[in-house]
Structure formats: structure tokens, C-alpha cells
Amino acid sequence: xxxxxxxxQPSQIFSxxxxxxAVLTTMFFGGLLFAILGKDPVQSIxxxxxxxxxxxxxxxxxxxxxxxxxxxxxxxxxxxxxxxxGIWNIGAEGQYIMGAIFGAGVGLxxxxxxxxxxxxxxxxxxxxxxxxxxxxxxxxxxxxxTNEILVSLMLVYVAEQFLASMSLGLLKNPxxxxxxxxxNLQQYDSAHNADIIAGSGMHWGVVAALIAVIFAYVLLSRxxxxxxxxxxxxxxxxxxxxxxxxxRLILFCLGISGMLAGLAGMFEVAGPAGQITIDFxxxxxxxxxxxxxxxxxHPIGIMFAGLLxxxxxxxxxxxxxxxxLPAAAIQVFQGMLLFFLLAFDLLTNYRVRIGLNEVAT
Amino acid sequence: MTTPLxxxxxxxxxxxxxxxxxxVSLEIGRGExxxxxxxxGAGKSTLxxxxxxxxxxxxxxxxxxxxxxxxxxxRTARAGGVGMVFxxxxxxxxxxxxxxxxxxxxxxxxxxxxxxxxxxVSESYGLPLSPDRIVGDLSAGEQQRVEIIRCLLQDPKLLxxxxxxxxxxxxxxxxxxxxxxxxxxxxxxxxxxxxKLEEIRILCDAATILRLGKVVGTCVPxxxxxxxxAEMMVGTTLKTPQRSGxxxxxxxxxxxxxxxxxxxxxxxxxxxxxxxxxxxEILGIGGVAGNGQDELxxxxxxxxxxxxxxxxxxxxxxxxxxxxxxxxIGLLSAPEERxxxxxxxxxxxxxxxxxTGAVREGLVKGGILNWSAARAFADQIIEAFDVRTPSAGNAxxxxxGGNLQKFVIGREVLQRPDVFVVNQPTWxxxxxxxAAIRQALLDLAESGAALIVISQDLDELMEISDRFATLNxxxxxxxxxxxxxxxxxxxxxxxxxxDEEVTRx
Numbered sequence: 001x002x003x004x005x006x007x008x009q010p011s012q013i014f015s016x017x018x019x020x021x022a023v024l025t026t027m028f029f030g031g032l033l034f035a036i037l038g039k040d041p042v043q044s045i046x047x048x049x050x051x052x053x054x055x056x057x058x059x060x061x062x063x064x065x066x067x068x069x070x071x072x073x074x075x076x077x078x079x080x081x082x083x084x085x086g087i088w089n090i091g092a093e094g095q096y097i098m099g100a101i102f103g104a105g106v107g108l109x110x111x112x113x114x115x116x117x118x119x120x121x122x123x124x125x126x127x128x129x130x131x132x133x134x135x136x137x138x139x140x141x142x143x144x145x146t147n148e149i150l151v152s153l154m155l156v157y158v159a160e161q162f163l164a165s166m167s168l169g170l171l172k173n174p175x176x177x178x179x180x181x182x183x184n185l186q187q188y189d190s191a192h193n194a195d196i197i198a199g200s201g202m203h204w205g206v207v208a209a210l211i212a213v214i215f216a217y218v219l220l221s222r223x224x225x226x227x228x229x230x231x232x233x234x235x236x237x238x239x240x241x242x243x244x245x246x247x248r249l250i251l252f253c254l255g256i257s258g259m260l261a262g263l264a265g266m267f268e269v270a271g272p273a274g275q276i277t278i279d280f281x282x283x284x285x286x287x288x289x290x291x292x293x294x295x296x297x298h299p300i301g302i303m304f305a306g307l308l309x310x311x312x313x314x315x316x317x318x319x320x321x322x323x324x325l326p327a328a329a330i331q332v333f334q335g336m337l338l339f340f341l342l343a344f345d346l347l348t349n350y351r352v353r354i355g356l357n358e359v360a361t
Numbered sequence: 362m363t364t365p366l367x368x369x370x371x372x373x374x375x376x377x378x379x380x381x382x383x384x385v386s387l388e389i390g391r392g393e394x395x396x397x398x399x400x401x402g403a404g405k406s407t408l409x410x411x412x413x414x415x416x417x418x419x420x421x422x423x424x425x426x427x428x429x430x431x432x433x434x435x436r437t438a439r440a441g442g443v444g445m446v447f448x449x450x451x452x453x454x455x456x457x458x459x460x461x462x463x464x465x466x467x468x469x470x471x472x473x474x475x476x477x478x479x480x481x482v483s484e485s486y487g488l489p490l491s492p493d494r495i496v497g498d499l500s501a502g503e504q505q506r507v508e509i510i511r512c513l514l515q516d517p518k519l520l521x522x523x524x525x526x527x528x529x530x531x532x533x534x535x536x537x538x539x540x541x542x543x544x545x546x547x548x549x550x551x552x553x554x555x556x557k558l559e560e561i562r563i564l565c566d567a568a569t570i571l572r573l574g575k576v577v578g579t580c581v582p583x584x585x586x587x588x589x590x591a592e593m594m595v596g597t598t599l600k601t602p603q604r605s606g607x608x609x610x611x612x613x614x615x616x617x618x619x620x621x622x623x624x625x626x627x628x629x630x631x632x633x634x635x636x637x638x639x640x641x642e643i644l645g646i647g648g649v650a651g652n653g654q655d656e657l658x659x660x661x662x663x664x665x666x667x668x669x670x671x672x673x674x675x676x677x678x679x680x681x682x683x684x685x686x687x688x689x690i691g692l693l694s695a696p697e698e699r700x701x702x703x704x705x706x707x708x709x710x711x712x713x714x715x716x717t718g719a720v721r722e723g724l725v726k727g728g729i730l731n732w733s734a735a736r737a738f739a740d741q742i743i744e745a746f747d748v749r750t751p752s753a754g755n756a757x758x759x760x761x762g763g764n765l766q767k768f769v770i771g772r773e774v775l776q777r778p779d780v781f782v783v784n785q786p787t788w789x790x791x792x793x794x795x796a797a798i799r800q801a802l803l804d805l806a807e808s809g810a811a812l813i814v815i816s817q818d819l820d821e822l823m824e825i826s827d828r829f830a831t832l833n834x835x836x837x838x839x840x841x842x843x844x845x846x847x848x849x850x851x852x853x854x855x856x857x858x859x860d861e862e863v864t865r866x
Contacts, residue, residue, distance in 0.1 A: 008756070008758070008759040009755065009756050009759055010707065010756070222729055222730055222732075223728050223729060223730065224719065224725045224728050224729075224730055225728065227712070227715065227730060230708070230712075231705050231708065231712075231716060234705040234706070234707050234708055235700075235701045235702070235704075235705035235706060235707075235708075237698070237701055237702040238701060238702055238703065238704060238705040238716060239705075240664050240684075241662060241664055241684060241696060241702055241703065241716075241717070242684065242685075242716040242717055242719075243663075243683055243684040243685035243688070243717075243719075243720075245683065
């Protein structure tokens with residue numbers, strides 16, 4: 001008989017080893033999945049994990065790692081702050097879209113004026129857009145006790161409709177020959193989120209992600225607000241007893257995660273994506289949920305998890321084109337990663353006992 | 362002498378790091394009420410769990426009615442004639458008494474038949490209980506009757522009762538004792554777990570005393586003093602808390618018709634609770650659990666906000682003040698539930714010291730946490746209150762109940778409160794830790810602080826209180842001087858009788 005016994009203290013070793021174990025197990029079962037699909041499992045795994053970093057075209061893929069990793073990290077950091085307090089913002093995708101629309105909207109409003117103040121203004125607008133969209137579920141939760149999971153998720157679909165309307169209407173490029181989509185911000189210097197070092201993939205969003213990591217780390221380990229977040233997640237009654245105001249915490253956590261998601265959207269639209277289009281969003285807001293948990297809700301962990309996730313994205317793309325693996329298989333592979341992570345997470349707080357002579361008490 | 366009903370020989374059970382029972386032997390005869398005495402962690406629960414088939418012994422043998430007895434699970438134990446009433450009830454609030462009992466039965470008869478059986482048993486054993494009532498509306502004493510009747514319907518030869526009186530009023534206790542005496546006269550044996558020594562002296566025929574998993578003595582309770590039994594349990598001489606009768610000073614806290622709506626469907630509202638508390642006095646508040654104790658503490662700690670004019674502390678209206686604002690001006694509290702309310706279970710003692718100590722101990726400056734100061738404060742609590750833990754970095758849940766309770770009380774006491782409100786200061790705490798906690802509360806009052814001690818333990822309240830009041834259905838009785846109150850008077854106060862009746866009775 002196998003049973004789980006609660007550890008008196010959470011295991012330090014397993015809290016670090018769990019992500020590694022999850023990655024290894026995902027490689028194994030992912031390989032199995034690819035083998036069943038008739039592909040060479042070893043080659044598939046190597047393609048996904050090795051090719052982007054050290055393969056022949058690594059010079060092209062490495063910057064991609066930062067471009068794809070930055071929004072994931074930026075969003076996941078915000079989500080993790082809420083998740084740690086038991087506040088579940090599932091709608092980062094919507095906040096990401098709103099940040100992009102607000103940011104791009106402000107930039108386009110100034111077109112074609114050139115000024116160094118335009119880009120900072122766009123950053124503020126992007127952060128505001130995301131914050132606004134996340135504050136809706138926060139206020140509804142505080143005032144009416146609605147479930148923030150449902151409200152924030154449903155607002156994603158509202159944001160998507162808004163995005164479609166913007167790219168077909170208000171923000172449509174007047175010189176775009178009727179095609180949907182805004183002007184390309186990459187061709188508007190004052191609004192372009194260009195690489196800081198050309199060709200490195202290192203745009204302002206990467207800088208923002210790094211700042212967010214440091215900010216979250218300091219907040220959680222050194223600041224009373226971070227302490228309030230952690231106590232609320234661990235023991236809500238104890239937090240209330242300790243003087244934490246739950247309503248203010250909901251406003252802060254949802255607000256900051258929306259803000260960061262909005263920033264991510266703004267940096268994306270002004271940089272790698274370049275324009276507002278109907279299919280601007282590609283699921284960063286949802287993938288960031290996986291990234292947050294893969295990084296164990298720890299800022300440094302999230303940084304690595306974001307890069308790992310970006311790697312599977314890029315590696316997955318390569319595997320699709322080189323080995324003709326179906327896109328769905330890659331998504332299953334990414335899903336496996338979260339599944340195994342959560343499964344192995346049990347080992348942090350429980351130890352496995354194998355034996356016959358004891359009956360659970 | 363006839364063969365005993367149950368005999369245990371050399372029962373041993375070890376868990377990782379601790380031997381819960383070490384070579385325990387005891388015998389219980391038919392129609393005998395046998396007390397099992399011991400502090401928390403002495404191994405009483407493990408022993409009865411082995412008899413009830415919840416735990417298997419590592420070695421040793423049991424005989425029941427002369428035959429070898431090794432129950433695989435509680436079902437076989439019940440089939441063999443062993444019934445058990447747990448300290449914590451396993452009842453569904455939203456179901457009726459009969460439905461709850463049917464859920465626990467192997468082959469439940471039709472509901473009307475069962476209801477008739479319940480009425481029959483409840484009448485013959487003097488346990489008034491209607492099968493149609495919803496369990497959530499019953500008092501703790503009535504809920505216990507549901508558990509007892511559930512056992513009696515199985516016709517047990519041995520009934521195990523784990524701390525049955527901890528939730529009862531004195532009147533309910535005497536009803537229970539009548540029932541137990543009737544069972545005894547019919548030949549049912551009872552294994553009675555308790556640490557209330559006076560009760561055991563009145564009720565039990567024999568007692569076995571456990572300490573650290575070993576049998577350290579047996580005695581005939583009627584012929585042994587409570588103090589001797591307590592010292593056998595603890596293994597040392599007990600110190601009785603001491604205080605010199607200081608005179609109460611000026612009024613520091615005043616409740617004026619404090620009323621609160623219930624927090625949940627089965628919660629209790631507070632109804633016009635009024636009192637005034639003076640410096641240097643301890644007001645003891647008794648009453649059966651669930652009569653507004655948690656709500657009163659919440660209203661005073663600031664977790665639940667009352668309306669304007671209801672709570673005045675040092676002349677200030679507390680309506681708009683949250684927990685930390687109240688701490689800042691010296692109103693501190695310690696709730697009943699250690700894990701999850703007074704302390705965050707998975708966080709370290711350092712973090713838990715920070716939880717309530719941040720304001721008064723200056724552990725946060727401009728939002729920045731001072732971890733080294735928090736660690737020093739945690740170490741100070743551990744040192745001053747003799748908290749047994751490997752280090753302050755250990756998680757709160759890794760501590761035993763008594764040690765965590767000492768930490769939780771110590772954390773507040775060391776912050777020099779002017780008013781300290783505490784709910785169940787020694788619940789589930791061993792005798793020596795309880796004595797230490799009570800002494801700390803007395804010392805605090807001595808130094809001029811005013812205390813409100815809410816507790817289910819009447820002996821404790823009588824020992825430390827200057828004045829005594831009870832909570833019943835969210836109403837607070839008029840506080841009366843504790844000295845000279847008789848058990849009958851207290852019982853009537855707990856049952857919600859008005860003052861006139863108490864004086865008349």
C-alpha cells in the first residue's frame with residue numbers, strides 16, 4: 001500500500017527538485033507521445049530543447065528566446081503575486097490585449113509627430129489599460145463577491161472583440177488599402193520599441209521583465225505588503241487577524257498583475273508585433289499561468305521558467321517545420337509540463353510511504 | 362474473580378520518532394467505568410484507537426470477552442461490541458438527528474422505524490432528543506447525545522468516551538453521568554478518557570494513568586486525591602498559579618450594547634453585550650462553545666467591525682479601527698484556533714512573530730521588514746515562554762499544541778498589552794504548559810493590564826478570574842465576583858437563566 005504522509009516541514013530539496021523532475025518526466029512522456037505519432041523521440045526532444053540554443057541557426061533563435069520569454073515573465077510575475085495570496089487572475093490575456101490597444105492608441109494619436117515623450121506615454125497608457133481591465137473583476141469581487149476567475153476570464157473574450165473592432169475601425173491604418181490592422185509602429189520611430197542592441201532581441205520589454213523580477217523579489221521577501229500577500233495565501237484568517245485588509249489586497253494584486261500584463265502587451269505591439277491586428281494575441285496571458293506555477297510562484301524561478309517555456313515554443317516551432325509534428329502535439333507537450341509539475345508538487349509537502357503494516361489513522 | 366471484559370497485554374505502538382504506547386497493559390471488567398488519564402501526548406488516543414480498530418499495534422495482544430481480539434477496522438470493532446464517542450463530533454449540520462444516525466449504520470432500518478428506536482433508547486437512558494431536529498440547531502450537549510445514541514443502538518459491551526464533558530454545561534454533565542451510571546448497572550463497561558480529575562473521582566471505579574506512552578500507575582479514584590493523580594500524570598509536583606489580590610483600577614474598556622449579526626448560517630449573533638473592564642482585573646467569560654465566543658473576540662480584535670459607540674477603549678471609539686490600529690494603542694488579543702487563525706501553520710515562527718508583533722515591536726519601518734529584529738523577537742518569545750522547538754525557523758505546524766499555544770500567548774504578553782483578550786488560552790494544552798500560561802496571565806494582570814479570558818474550562822476561570830460572566834446565545838450575563846460562586850449558580854448562568862433566578866435559586 002502506498003500512502004502519503006504530511007511532512008512536518010515543507011521539504012527544501014523537493015521545492016527545488018520538483019521543476020527539474022517535472023521537466024525530465026515531460027521529456028520522457030513527451031518522447032513517448034512523439035514516438036506513438038511515428039517520430040523519432042530522441043530527435044524530437046533534441047530539436048525542441050537543443051536546436052534553438054546550440055543548433056545551426058541558434059544566432060536567429062537565441063534573440064527569439066528573449067522576445068518570447070519577456071512577455072511571459074512580465075505577465076507571470078504579476079499573476080504570481082495574486083496566486084500567492086489566493087487571488088486568481090485568469091484573464092491576463094485580456095489585460096495584455098487592452099494594454100496593447102491603449103499603448104498603441106496613444107502612440108498612433110501622435111502620428112506622425114516625433115518626440116522622445118511619446119514612448120514613455122505609451123508605456124503609461126499600456127500599464128493603465130491592463131490595470132483598468134483587471135480592476136473590473138477586483139471591484140466586482142469586493143462589492144458583490146463575484147468570482148474573479150470567471151469574471152477575468154470572460155473579460156478576455158470581451159477584450160478580443162474590442163481588439164477586432166479596433167483593428168477594423170478606429171485604429172485601422174488609413175493607408176492600409178482596406179486591410180484590417182493599424183499602422184505599423186515599427187515604422188514610427190518615436191513609438192517603436194526597438195532592440196536596445198540591434199539583433200539581440202533585447203527590447204524594453206526585456207528590461208521591464210527584469211525590473212519586475214527584482215521588484216517582486218524584494219516585495220515578497222522584504223516588504224510588509226509581500227508578507228501580507230504570503231500570509232493571506234497561507235492562512236486567510238490569520239492574515240485578517242494580523243491586520244491585512246482583504247479588499248485592498250484584492251485591488252493591489254489584480255491591479256498589479258493587470259498592469260504588468262498591459263505593459264507586456266504594449267511592448268509587444270510596439271516592438272515584435274508592430275501593429276494592432278485581429279489576431280494580435282497569441283496566448284501569452286494563458287501560458288504565463290503555466291510559467292508562474294512552473295517557477296513555483298518565485299520571481300527567480302519564474303524568470304527561468306519563462307525562458308524554458310519560450311524554448312519549448314521556439315523548439316516546438318522548429319519541430320513542427322522540420323519533423324512535421326502537429327501543433328496540437330506541441331501543446332499537449334506544454335500541458336504535460338504543468339501536469340507533472342503539479343503532480344510532483346505533492347512531494348514538497350508529503351512523503352511517500354510504501355508499506356503494508358500500517359493503517360491510516 | 363471472573364474474566365475481565367477487555368484485557369490488554371503489552372500493547373506497543375511506535376510512530377516515526379515517538380513511541381506512542383510502550384508495553385501498555387490494562388483490564389476492564391463488565392460494568393466497570395475505567396478512567397484513562399494522562400496529559401496530551403501521553404498516548405491515550407493511540408491506545409483507544411487500537412481498541413477501536415483504527416490503529417494496529419506493533420506488538421502485544423488484546424482479549425475481549427475471553428477471546429482474542431484484533432479488529433481490522435472500526436466496523437469489526439463495532440461488530441465485536443465496542444462503541445466509541447469521539448471528542449469531535451462527525452455530524453452533518455444540515456441533516457436531522459435520525460438521518461445522521463442512519464448514515465453511520467451498516468444496515469439502516471426504515472426512517473420511521475429508526476426514529477422510534479431513537480426515541481426508545483433516548484427515553485430509557487434519560488437522554489432527551491428528538492429524531493426530527495436538525496443537528497445544526499442542537500447544542501453541543503445535544504449533539505453529543507446523538508453520538509451516544511448512535512453507539513447505544515449497536516448494543517455495545519464496551520463504550521469508549523473521549524473527553525465527553527469538555528463541551529458540556531455542569532447540568533448536562535450530570536445528565537450524562539446518570540446515563541453512564543445506568544449503563545454501568547446494566548453491565549456495559551465504559552472506558553472514560555478525561556483530564557478532569559474531580560469528575561473521575563465521582564464517576565470512575567478504577568483509573569489507569571499514562572505518561573509518555575507508559576502506564577505509570579493505577580488507582581481507585583474515589584480514594585485518591587485529585588492532586589496526587591495530577592502529579593502522577595505530570596510526573597512532577599505541580600505549581601498552583603499564585604496571585605496577590607490587587608485592587609482593580611480605572612475602567613479601560615467598555616462595551617455598550619455590542620450587537621453583531623451572525624457571520625454564517627449556523628453562526629451566533631452577539632446581542633447587546635455590555636461590560637466594563639478595569640485595569641488590573643481578569644474577567645472570565647464561560648459558556649458552552651458556539652455561544653458567541655469567537656464573535657466577541659473578533660469584535661474586540663478588530664477583525665469584525667462593530668458600529669459606532671459600541672466599543673470604547675481608553676475613551677476612544679473603536680468602530681473605525683482595524684486590528685493593527687488597536688494593537689498600536691495596546692489592545693491585543695489571541696484567538697482560540699492556533700493553526701490558521703492565531704498563527705499561519707506553514708510559516709516559520711519568525712514570520713508568525715511578525716504577524717502580530719510588527720507594530721508594537723517596530724519590526725517594520727516604512728514598509729520594509731526587519732527580519733533580524735523579527736528573529737530576535739521570536740527567540741525572545743521562545744526563551745521567555747519555554748517554547749520547545751529546534752529553532753525559530755521551524756514551521757508553526759511542526760510544534761506540539763502546547764508549545765505553539767505558549768508561543769501564541771507569549772507573543773502577545775511580551776508586547777505589554779494594556780488590554781488582552783484571549784479565547785481558550787489552554788485548550789488542548791498539557792497540565793504544566795497550562796499552569797505556565799495561567800501564571801503568565803496572572804502576572805500580566807498584576808502588572809496593571811486588564812484581561813478578558815474566554816474559556817470552556819470552568820476550573821481555569823475560577824482559578825484566575827476576579828469577575829465571572831457567561832455567554833449564552835450571544836448574550837452576556839451580568840459579571841459577578843468569582844469568589845463564592847457555586848457550581849450550581851455557574852451552571853444556571855451558562856444555561857442562560859436571568860440574574861434574578863440565579864439569586865433566587
